[in-house]
Amino acid sequence: xxxxxxxxxxxxxxxxxxxxxxxxxxxxxxxxxxxxxxxxxxxxxxxxxxxxxxxxxxxxxxxxxxxxxxxxxxxxxxxxxxxxxxxxxxxxxxxxxxxxxxxxxxxxxxxxxxxxxxxxxxxxxxxxxxxxxxxxxxxxxxxxxxxxxxxxxxxxxxxxxxxxxxxxxxxxxxxxxxxxxxxxxxxxxxxxxxxxxxxxxxxxxxxxxxxxxxxxxxxxxxxxxxxxxxxxxxxxxxxxxxxxxxxxxxxxxxxxxxxxxxxxxxxxxxxxxxxxxxxxxxxxxxxxxxxxxxxxxxxxxxxxxxxxxxxxxxxxxxxxxxxxxxxxxxxxxxxxxxxxxxxxxxxxxxxxxxxxxxxxxxxxxxxxxxxxxxxxxxxxxxxxxxxxxxxxxxxxxxxxxxxxxxxxxxxxxxxxxxxxxxxxxxxxxxxxxxxxxxxxxxxxxxxxxxxxxxxxxxxxxxxxxxxxxxxxxxxxxxxxxxxxxxxxxxxxxxxxxxxxxxxxxxxxxxxxxxxxxxxxxxxxxxxxxxxxxxxxxxxxxxxxxxxxxxxxxxxxxxxxxxxxxxxxxxxxxxxxxxxxxxxxxxxxxxxx
Numbered sequence: 001x002x003x004x005x006x007x008x009x010x011x012x013x014x015x016x017x018x019x020x021x022x023x024x025x026x027x028x029x030x031x032x033x034x035x036x037x038x039x040x041x042x043x044x045x046x047x048x049x050x051x052x053x054x055x056x057x058x059x060x061x062x063x064x065x066x067x068x069x070x071x072x073x074x075x076x077x078x079x080x081x082x083x084x085x086x087x088x089x090x091x092x093x094x095x096x097x098x099x100x101x102x103x104x105x106x107x108x109x110x111x112x113x114x115x116x117x118x119x120x121x122x123x124x125x126x127x128x129x130x131x132x133x134x135x136x137x138x139x140x141x142x143x144x145x146x147x148x149x150x151x152x153x154x155x156x157x158x159x160x161x162x163x164x165x166x167x168x169x170x171x172x173x174x175x176x177x178x179x180x181x182x183x184x185x186x187x188x189x190x191x192x193x194x195x196x197x198x199x200x201x202x203x204x205x206x207x208x209x210x211x212x213x214x215x216x217x218x219x220x221x222x223x224x225x226x227x228x229x230x231x232x233x234x235x236x237x238x239x240x241x242x243x244x245x246x247x248x249x250x251x252x253x254x255x256x257x258x259x260x261x262x263x264x265x266x267x268x269x270x271x272x273x274x275x276x277x278x279x280x281x282x283x284x285x286x287x288x289x290x291x292x293x294x295x296x297x298x299x300x301x302x303x304x305x306x307x308x309x310x311x312x313x314x315x316x317x318x319x320x321x322x323x324x325x326x327x328x329x330x331x332x333x334x335x336x337x338x339x340x341x342x343x344x345x346x347x348x349x350x351x352x353x354x355x356x357x358x359x360x361x362x363x364x365x366x367x368x369x370x371x372x373x374x375x376x377x378x379x380x381x382x383x384x385x386x387x388x389x390x391x392x393x394x395x396x397x398x399x400x401x402x403x404x405x406x407x408x409x410x411x412x413x414x415x416x417x418x419x420x421x422x423x424x425x426x427x428x429x430x431x432x433x434x435x436x437x438x439x440x441x442x443x444x445x446x447x448x449x450x451x452x453x454x455x456x457x458x459x460x461x462x463x464x465x466x467x468x469x470x471x472x473x474x475x476x477x478x479x480x481x482x483x484x485x486x487x488x489x490x491x492x493x494x495x496x497x498x499x500x501x502x503x504x505x506x507x508x509x510x511x512x513x514x515x516x517x518x519x520x521x522x523x524x525x526x527x528x529x530x531x532x533x534x535x536x537x538x539x540x541x542x543x544x545x546x547x548x549x550x551x552x553x554x555x556x557x558x559x560x561x562x563x564x565x566x567x568x569x570x571x572x573x574x575x576x577x578x579x580x581x582x583x584x585x586x587x588x589x590x591x592x
Contacts, residue, residue: 002082004089005063005082005088007037007038007039007064008037008067009066010038012033012034012036012138014033014134014137016029016137021134023126023127024127027123029106030113030114031106031113032099032134033106034097034105034138035060036097036138039080040091040093047148048377049091049092049094049144049146050151051135051139052095053150053160055154056227056290056293057289058075058097060095062080062093062095063076063077063080063088063093064077064081065077078364078368085369085370085371085375091375098289099131100123100288102284105134107284108207108288109285118210120209121206123284123288126289126291128158128159128162129166131159132159132166146170146171148173148375149171149173149174149375150163154177154178154357155179156177157176157177157327158180160176160179162296165298165311165312168312171313172314173314173316173374174315174316175374176317176319177360178324178326178327178357179332180327180332181297181308181334182296182297182299184327190226190230191290191291194224194226195287198220198283198286201218201220203216203218220283221275222274224273224274224277230326231357231358232357233323233325233355233357240266240269241264243264244264244265245265246268305337309339310342312344316344316346317348317371317446318336318348319332319370320332320348320351321360322352323359324353324357324359325356326356333348333350336463337463337465341468347374347452349454350454350455352366370443370446373444382425384425387418387422390563391418392422394501394561397559397561398499401556402499405470408432408433408469408471409430409470410432410433410468410473410495411435412461413436413457413475413480413481414442414445416444420434424450433451435455435457435461435464436452436455458483465494466493467494468495469495472492472494473499474487474499475499476502476503478500479502480534480535481537484537484539484547488551489551492553492589499584499586500544500587502539502544504577505539506540506577507579508566511578541580541583544585554588555586555587558584559584559585560576560579560580560583561582561584562580562581562582
């Protein structure tokens with residue numbers, strides 16, 4: 001097994017201020033130990049550190065294997081590895097167990113130095129801010145001056161949001177995966193029931209159960225089973241188990257209820273998950289950490305999410321999972337909207353993940369590429385000569401149409417971001433965000449160091465608030481939209497000015513092909529057969545002008561583009577609809 005992946009858990013005793021560490025709700029800890037692991041090599045400039053905030057019941061062993069292991073045992077070894085999404089050949093990865101945990105960092109099962117016994121019921125109430133503060137102290141003591149990135153999924157994503165909000169100068173980049181700025185009411189309900197199962201276990205005894213070895217295993221197992229149901233989608237449950245049956249397992253939770261035992265395969269799965277959990281986790285830690293998660297509510301604390309993110313300096317990637325019903329995609333959209341409102345650098349991807357919440361740990365093929373491109377320190381260079389002469393001329397003309405003092409541009413249906421790269425090559429001060437529904441294409445945009453949004457433009461761009469950008473561009477894509485009128489309206493909701501370019505299907509060569517050949521045209525700009533063309537709305541210049549009139553949209557300027565001699569003659573004679581092969585139109589709202 002690769003020795004580069006060999007890790008070990010280390011422990012650091014924090015240098016606390018006199019009087020100890022004061023928690024947000026007033027509790028005090030006189031001593032804190034932090035368990036952590038590292039992977040990779042720290043660069044000479046210490047500028048390649050990535051801190052990973054683990055999920056609710058995770059630990060510091062994020063990647064690799066320990067001495068004596070026969071396989072990779074890190075909980076995110078498929079992401080954190082050489083050449084991985086978080087590349088340990090390039091980054092120095094640090095992961096630490098959370099305050100209140102039971103995997104080496106001080107928690108309820110740790111020895112209280114003042115009593116010589118486990119804290120138990122005396123362990124103070126936790127918040128996510130307390131957890132983040134301890135990790136910040138730990139990183140300071142480790143000698144880390146700044147994080148290249150903080151990455152967290154689920155509960156770890158909440159920590160990431162809190163970290164970049166309260167320590168804005170400490171983090172350059174942040175990745176928030178399958179998370180939220182607070183829990184939904186349904187998620188709260190599941191947590192409440194899970195905690196009740198623990199505290200109603202007779203062996204819990206108000207948290208003081210460490211002396212005689214009788215732990216609230218039944219309650220903790222039930223809490224884990226309930227939580228596990230929320231981690232997997234209905235589709236994945238159906239695929240993995242359906243209504244299949246097998247021999248009845250020894251279900252310890254029903255020792256005296258023989259008639260209610262079941263042989264459904266899903267029951268055996270849940271029993272297995274509960275049994276595994278009680279062998280590695282502490283009930284009190286589960287109670288404290290899950291309550292801290294429930295109480296986390298950034299909008300309530302700061303007044304709104306946009307206000308919460310006002311001081312953030314990090315560039316942020318927000319990732320949602322389509323099949324996640326514990327942290328809904330709409331929660332990630334709310335986070336993204338708030339970053340846009342706060343004028344921050346943010347990218348948003350909702351990945352196809354029918355497996356549910358746990359897909360960020362188990363089904364990560366797409367996630368690896370997205371995270372890798374976002375974190376890449378070698379952003380792809382742009383060569384203007386890679387564009388055709390016609391494209392360069394069109395792009396130069398488009399640049400002349402941009403409003404004065406344009407500082408932010410949204411490129412809708414941006415493909416691989418070539419237009420953005422060209423404009424940025426001319427003016428590096430412009431901030432770009434690209435939108436496209438093609439995951440492979442939009443990944444190229446991330447690699448170009450631009451913000452990116454994976455979205456189907458036809459379905460709307462609700463994730464982007466009103467008036468977020470100075471200008472919106474729709475280049476050579478109007479004709480492929482299912483609802484061009486709605487898309488144009490969306491452009492002018494997001495920005496006061498928009499530039500739209502599209503092929504003109506009223507051009508003489510197109511009409512000639514229909515009249516004289518009786519066939520749909522194929523040209524340099526329209527290189528498709530009728531049966532495989534993406535162009536579903538074939539419009540002329542006059543059609544677009546009529547659309548603008550119907551929608552009360554002001555046309556600021558029209559540029560008629562062509563390369564053929566005869567076409568130039570038609571344009572010169574004023575027959576622009578007949579001569580132009582493509583057109584650039586600058587539009588705005590009539591009331592601005």
